[in-house]
Each structure stands twice: as C-alpha cells, then as structure tokens.
Amino acid sequence: MASLAQAPHIAADTATFDLARQSLRELNQFLHHGLGGVKKVRVLNPDGAHSIAVGVDASIEIEVDGHAGYYAGGMNKHASILVRGNAGPGVAEGMSSGIVHVKGFASVSAGAAAHGGLLVIEGDTSLRCGISMKGIDIVVGGSVGDFSAFMAQAGRLVICGDAGDALGDSLYEAVIYVRGKVKSLGADAGEEPMSDADYAAVADLLEKAGLKHDPKQFRRIASKRELYHWNADANQEY
Amino acid sequence: MCGIVGLLVKKPELREQLGELMLPMLIGMTERGPDSAGMAVFTAPVADDRRKLSLYSGTATFDWTAFENAAHMALGAETVLNVQANHGVLETAAPVAGAKQWIRAQFPELHVLSAGQYIDLYKDVGAPAEVAERYDFRQLKGSHLVGHTRMATESAVTPDRAHPFTAGEDWCLVHNGSLSNPYQIRRKLEPLGIDFETDNDTEAACRYFEWRMREGDNLEAAIRSGFEELDGFYTFLMGTRDELALVRDAFACKPAIIAETDDYVAISSEFRSLAKLPDVKNAKIFEPMPEEIYVWRA
Numbered sequence: 001m002a003s004l005a006q007a008p009h010i011a012a013d014t015a016t017f018d019l020a021r022q023s024l025r026e027l028n029q030f031l032h033h034g035l036g037g038v039k040k041v042r043v044l045n046p047d048g049a050h051s052i053a054v055g056v057d058a059s060i061e062i063e064v065d066g067h068a069g070y071y072a073g074g075m076n077k078h079a080s081i082l083v084r085g086n087a088g089p090g091v092a093e094g095m096s097s098g099i100v101h102v103k104g105f106a107s108v109s110a111g112a113a114a115h116g117g118l119l120v121i122e123g124d125t126s127l128r129c130g131i132s133m134k135g136i137d138i139v140v141g142g143s144v145g146d147f148s149a150f151m152a153q154a155g156r157l158v159i160c161g162d163a164g165d166a167l168g169d170s171l172y173e174a175v176i177y178v179r180g181k182v183k184s185l186g187a188d189a190g191e192e193p194m195s196d197a198d199y200a201a202v203a204d205l206l207e208k209a210g211l212k213h214d215p216k217q218f219r220r221i222a223s224k225r226e227l228y229h230w231n232a233d234a235n236q237e238y
Numbered sequence: 239m240c241g242i243v244g245l246l247v248k249k250p251e252l253r254e255q256l257g258e259l260m261l262p263m264l265i266g267m268t269e270r271g272p273d274s275a276g277m278a279v280f281t282a283p284v285a286d287d288r289r290k291l292s293l294y295s296g297t298a299t300f301d302w303t304a305f306e307n308a309a310h311m312a313l314g315a316e317t318v319l320n321v322q323a324n325h326g327v328l329e330t331a332a333p334v335a336g337a338k339q340w341i342r343a344q345f346p347e348l349h350v351l352s353a354g355q356y357i358d359l360y361k362d363v364g365a366p367a368e369v370a371e372r373y374d375f376r377q378l379k380g381s382h383l384v385g386h387t388r389m390a391t392e393s394a395v396t397p398d399r400a401h402p403f404t405a406g407e408d409w410c411l412v413h414n415g416s417l418s419n420p421y422q423i424r425r426k427l428e429p430l431g432i433d434f435e436t437d438n439d440t441e442a443a444c445r446y447f448e449w450r451m452r453e454g455d456n457l458e459a460a461i462r463s464g465f466e467e468l469d470g471f472y473t474f475l476m477g478t479r480d481e482l483a484l485v486r487d488a489f490a491c492k493p494a495i496i497a498e499t500d501d502y503v504a505i506s507s508e509f510r511s512l513a514k515l516p517d518v519k520n521a522k523i524f525e526p527m528p529e530e531i532y533v534w535r536a
Contacts, residue, residue, distance in 0.1 A: 047509070047510055047513035047514075048508055048509030048510030048511075048512070048513055049510060050510075067509045067513075067523075069508060069509065069510055070508075086509070086523065088493070088508065088509065089493060104523075105524075105525070107493065107495075107525060108490060108493075126490060126525055127489065127490050127528065145490070145527075145528075146489075146490075146528070147489075
C-alpha cells in the first residue's frame, strides 16, 4: 500500500478526499493501491482537476461532487463513477467496464476509444462523442456535437436529443440510435429500419441510464459498409 | 498548449475588483502556459483628445526619467508617465502615430505594447504568478480584461511573442492553438504595407483581422472572413473598448468554457481556472460552439 501524505477520511466503508486540501495523486494512489475494505469513495471540491479516478480496477462506487476536468474516469474497469457536475474532454476514454455517469454536460471526445462499460451523460456532449468507440455503450440525455461516433467500431451510442454534422462518419460496426434531428450523416453512415431487437436494446440502455423516453421515437444509424471495400469508380463520393 | 482568460464585470462597482477576481483565473492556467503571461485591461478612458501607450523596456535597466523628460519636450508638457518595473504607461495629447514614430526613433529599446483611450497592456516571460506579481495584476481596475498564459510551440519564448497581440487602438487578441498558414497570411498582407513585428502565428491572425477592419469590416465580419482564410486550430478571445468576443475553429480543437452570473462573464480554457470565482456554483456554465461568435458588451 502506498504511503499517503494526508490520509483520507474513512468512516464505515466510505473514504472521503477533499481535493482542496489533498492532491489528485493521493486520491488516485488510494484508488489504485489503498482501498482495503472501502466500498465507496467521495471526492469533494474537484474544481475541474484533470484525471480524477483514472485507471481504477475495482468494484467500488466513486462520487465526484462537482465539475471534473480532462479524462475523468478514463480507463475505468469495474468501478461505478458518478460526476455530480460537468466533465471535461475525454471523459471515460478507454474504459473497459463499469459505469461513468455525468449529471451535467461533457466536453469533446466523451467515451473515446472505449472497449466496454456504460457512459451516461445527462446533458449535452460536445464534438466527437464516441470517437473510435470499440464496445462501450454511451447514452446521451441531450444532444451531441459534430463528428460523433467517427470511426466507431463496436458498441452503441444512444442520443436522446439532436446530432450535429457528420454523425457516424466512416462507421464500422457500432450502432447509433438517435431520437432528435441529425444535421448531417457522415460518409458511409445510413439510416436502417428498427427491429424488435433494436427497440429492446434502446429500452434497456435508457433504463440503465435512468432516462425516460419512448424507444419508438428512436432511429437506427449504422454503416452502409460501402467503405469496407475500395471502389475506384466511386470517385471519392460515398 | 496555452491558456486564455477573459473577465467582464457587469456592475460598475465591481470594476474596482477586476484584477483581484481575475488573478486566480490566470494562475489557474499555469499548467497550460508556464512560459509567459500577458494581460490587457480596459480601464476608465482618458480624455477624448488624449491617448495612452503601454511601453515595455525589456529586462535591461532603462532610464525612465530621461525618457519622461524627452517626452515632455517632444510630445508636449501635458504628457504623463506612470512606471511600474520595466513597464510604463505614457498618456499624451500627441497623435498616436507620431508618438510611436518618435519612440521608435529616439528610444528603440522601448516596445509599444498597445495604444488607445482604454487599453493598458502587460506581457512578459515567466510563470503567470511571477508576471502577475511583477506588474501587480491584483490591483487592475476596469470593465473587462483579456489574459493569456503561453506554452510556446511555434516561435521562441520572448516578451514580444507573448500574448495579447494588439492592432490599431483599443483592440487586442489572445490565442490558444496553432495556425498552419501564418506565412501565407503574411505573404498576402506584407505587400499591402502591413508590418509584422514577430514571426508568431497569432500575430498573423491579429494583422489579418486588423486588415479586414481597416477595409471596412466590423469585428463580426472580420472573424467570419477568418473562417475561410485562417487555417489551423484556434480559440480566439478579443477585447475592444466595450466588448469581449470569443470564437473557436470549426473542429473545436481547443477548449473554452464560460461561466456567467448577474455580476460577471468569465471565460477560460478550462473550468479549473474559474473554480475560485465567487458564486461560480450557481453560474450558468457552458461551452461555446464551434464557428459561433460570442460577444459580451461591457
């Protein structure tokens, strides 16, 4: 166990870190090496600090009481992380399992390149949400910015609001469900009919995210798979 | 990387506290820009027939008294000089162009950082906290300000390459990002008689907007034409005598966040620089959209 300059306050099975008085490194070292029997960690005064609760590999609950900066919950495995505020760029990037739930909005590249787990953003997200996602499920309560799900390879992106330009550009096998307006679809992304399995998937993800919408209002966007094979006659038009 | 900060107070009584409110914002952006820092503050104006020039003497010892005496002779007895460390604000009734020309000819070691009725400008190399201390940013008073912390990527760490950059009177620009076609812009503008002081990419944007506004564009039209001409990544924050203007490139490559209350509008690269503002927990917080022009009026 790493030695800590200032021990967290531990009561019952909950540890509390105050980032106004304790360093981020102390928090993350505790999350990586010092949990012992602790089941829940509260983080006070995050004040936009970067890399809060990155690289956690434990089935614990983490509550961040305020706004987080870059990469909150990045590379998460097993942990359930709640941000009671907004999140900066790259929230939950590279996550492989567990849950990251943001009560406010998230900046660019939310859930980037993540392999698994669930990312819930109750508000809007900025550009490139789910860029290169590789198996994560992302549920956005609001709208997503331009180039969302760019080169998304696997997983599902549920958008309860609107989508910006070039949604699903160069999409592989990830699937997008969108409820609102789409400003434009990206190259090789196309709307497909919803099947019963799609409605069930949307209902399940909305329930997990705690968001109430009728799955019937969602449309399915998936790869047209025309970019999978080079077509010299396409003249770069897809 | 770089950090930008902007603050505009909505209530006249808060103008006294402008520097104090801003200081944690600037220091909060140290990690994004540890090399240099700068600050343009828009103060109560000097009289309509007068202008003030912010002057920087570099690190060498400079004889400000000799300069002041010479200024009285050349620019008129009503000329006033206020000196702080290696920085002076010269207030004069002489025309700006003539005063600048006289300074360049007689005191080439002095750099004119800004000119106008409202603007005072400070910029220097060093960590933001050191620069703030050197020029006593805490006591700055005014309606709004534009600040910057620099992590140099494309040109050397020198005071003249620090931000803000200025053009004309009562106008300044700070930049987070990097332009990929500054030399193209330069080759377009130099034949039109527009002079560059450095090889900095932000200066290219600054001279470009200056040129557009000289050609008759208002600020918004100048920014819109920049969407076509300026290639690269940018969040630009600009100050005029009564406005702050913010714009991000089409891909929103560089961050920006805004916190607004009944008392102030605060702009920064990141929330951590806004976290110490009074009542920020109840502020309306949002990220500006790409290629949308945000303007706040003092």
